[in-house]
């Protein structure tokens with residue numbers, strides 16, 4: 001089911017605005033990442049574009065709707081749809097977020113933060129094992145940006161991530177911008193976050209822009225990567241090695257060539 005194409009170097013998010021441009025100009029981009037939900041639950045109007053692009057490029061799937069932290073488990077209809085998409089496009093891997101959005105048939109459009117507790121680790125790890133068995137994959141989960149912490153937290157975010165990986169066998173998509181945003185919003189040292197993650201658990205990096213609201217940073221994926229995040233990315237490459245990296249850009253989507261320039265900037269930092 002999984003594609004053997006190697007994902008390496010710096011890819012970019014596949015945006016609807018660029019489908020035709022990509023087919024016409026066949027840009028020198030090593031891989032694209034697609035938002036899974038854009039092609040699930042009947043959202044198949046652009047599937048032909050996707051399959052045409054797929055002929056020339058490796059793909060990864062990145063979702064926002066799995067809700068791996070739901071205390072009442074991951075939705076089976078969601079997983080059925082995701083499995084269909086995996087079979088259709090043969091991605092190199094499948095990722096979502098270490099967060100929750102659904103509970104008891106109530107859905108939010110947000111990636112809500114999880115309490116960093118041992119009880120959460122048990123719930124999330126059981127959900128991950130279920131998903132991995134159901135889909136037959138190694139799941140990759142991203143550290144989300146957040147704007148609150150719970151008073152019941154029992155550990156740091158990196159301790160939480162390490163325990164989830166140990167217990168479930170998943171891998172991590174490390175969003176460098178999200179580490180920076182959280183370090184500002186929750187007042188911790190972003191480098192300490194990186195120093196405390198083992199090198200072999202990270203499958204992919206994300207890089208994106210955010211909005212500075214002064215009192216907090218808002219992760220809007222609507223701008224170029226800022227200098228502070230580039231610095232942290234350099235630090236992460238030094239710690240983890242040349243991890244495949246994705247330029248994410250979801251709001252105020254620029255031209256394809258602007259995304260390619262950001263990708264080349266990241267590529268030049270590989271050793």
Ligand SMILES: [Fe+2]
Nearest residue numbers: 142175206248
């Ligand atoms: Fe991300």
